[in-house]
Amino acid sequence: MVSDEELEEVGGGQELQNLMDTDLFFVDDAQGAPSDEQPSLDFAKDMGEQSEVSDAEDKEEKSEQENASEQSENDEELVEPEPVASTSTSRKAPAWIDSDDTNISVSLADNARLRKLRDTPSDNVVGGREYERRLRRQFERINPTPDWAQKARSKLHPTRQKRRRLSVSSDEEEKMQEDEALGDLLGDTGGILGPRPKKLAPGTLSIERLRDANLAAPSEGAIKAVQFHPSAQIPVLLTASEDRRLRFFNVDGHTNPHLQTVHIPDLPITTALFHPTGTNVLLTGPRPYFYTYDLQSGSASRSPRGLWGTTFSGDQMKEGSMEICAFNPTGEVLAVAGRKGYVHLVDWRSGTGQVVGSVKMNSVVKGVWWARGGAGAELMSLGEDAEVYVWDVGTRRCTKRWKDEGGFGATTITGDRAGQYLGIGSRHGIVSVYGSDAAPTSDSKRPKPLKTIGNLTTSISSVKFNHDSQLLAIASNTKKDQMRIIHLPSLTAYSNWPTFGTPLGHVTSIDFSTGSEYVAIGNSRGRALLYHLRDFAQQ
Structure with missing residues (x-):
């Protein structure tokens, strides 16, 4: 125990003596920077409101995680993710999910680099989840999964490979690939049988x-x-x-x-x-x-x-x-x-x-x-x-x-x-x-x-x-x-x-x-x- 005399020597015994307990503490609700104003005196009321808000946020976050988990399972059937070095047979939950992904919308027609993600010429605006799915599909189309990785997945998850579905039919995908290759060919001025020759510029020679x-x-x-x-x-x-x-x-x-x-x-x-x-x-x-x-x-x-x-x-x-x-x-x-x-x-x-x-x-x-x-x-x-x-x-x-x-x-x-x-x-x-x-x-x-x-x-x-x-x-x-x-x-x-x-x-x-x-x-x-x-x- 510290005596009053010792507190008086360090100057900490008399300064907080006349303050109420509610004036000594405040709750940071993470909604903004701490205010310079004096905290509310109705401490019990504030704590009750904070508790209700916290419970509601926990329920909402839990619901969003469940929805995101269901959506992730659906995406998992459409597009196989990259293999993760793990001995567990069950898929691990995502470490972090951005709830704003469900609220964004992306225009595929306005951006020339995203037009290749369209399924039909009339496709324009897609949501965040759909945009992510199409990006994954395009990546796997350009960088196909190696044979050794497919064999490893089939041994690790034999049932998942059977349930995997393609996002579009094989005929439609083949037609899309042909259209994309034709577009790249018609949009390039280089030769068909070889690389495009280097065109030198005047003035400076490298x-x-x-x-x-x-x-x-x-x-x-x-x-x-x-x-x-x-x-x-x-x-x-x-x-x-x-x-x-x-x-x-x-x-x-x-x-x-x-x-x-x-x-x-x-x-x-x-x-x-x-x-x-x-x-x-x-x-x-x-x-x-x-x-x-x-x-x-x-x-x-x-x-x-x-x-x-x-x-x-x-x-x-x-x-x-x-x-x-x-x-x-x-x-x-x-x-x-x-x-x-x-x-x-x-x-x-x-x-x-x-x-x-x-x-x-x-x-x-x-x-x-x-x-x-x-x-x-x-x-x-x-x-x-x-x-x-x-x-x-x-x-x-x-x-x-x-x-x-x-x-x-x-x-x-x-x-x-x-x-x-x-x-x-x-x-x-x-x-x-x-x-x-x-x-x-x-x-x-x-x-x-x-x-x-x-x-x-x-x-x-x-x-x-x-x-x-x-x-x-x-x-x-x-x-x-x-x-x-x-x-x-x-x-x-x-x-x-x-x-x-x-x-x-x-x-x-x-x-x-x-x-x-x-x-x-x-x-x-x-x-x-x-x-x-x-x-x-x-x-």
């Missing part, structure tokens, strides 16, 4: 620098050619350099391991091309003969004699050249630029490398390209005077001839895979981009360029389109860091890359991978720079 592709085996001389394997299943990149070596790398974006090196002592390699079938590689240079490297056997072989059926010795070896060449899309014919305006057609299908025909231009040949058009592909050749010749290979006749508006001093010609664009580079840094009117099947006698790109000021040495004709890479090896990437739909250059700080060096060769996920850039320092285009990354 690009990331990776480790050099040839870091595992650097070249001792300038890179002359880089090219990816034509098959998307073979992530192989080749590099040909001034040290007369051909190297292969497995491009994985991380370590890029070195696969093999091939040394060709008697051929200064300037051009290395994968055959369209991907079985071998053609190696050419300032010599009248060529080498082929077979990827299956791993052996390199030289052509048995000169391209024109003669043998050369001494200084005559330098008179012939096969630096400018291109395969047709099937790989059956090889077009080689010769001297005095000749373009020779080599029968590659027979394997002997014999010249089966030739066509002649009026100026020095600067580039050849097989343009897709009509039933196959037609040969296009570019002269030093910027004139373009279109040849019918079967009859050896020129079917069209027109001059590039970019002027004179043309250096290279190339096009895209689909035959939609054609690019012509010149010594003045101008790249003329042509559209469909430059195709061999077009009736236009003098095509007009879509745009003349003047972002570079030195001689164009490389022009390369990506696989889906959205990007165009142009470069010059005369000055350092002379490279741009063009967004073809808008014909504008990307402003964020490359920058003045991008260490490209003197760019000698460019190539995109089969799906444009990577772009390889060879330079005069013997490095094969590798960049990752994030917009084309495989999902």
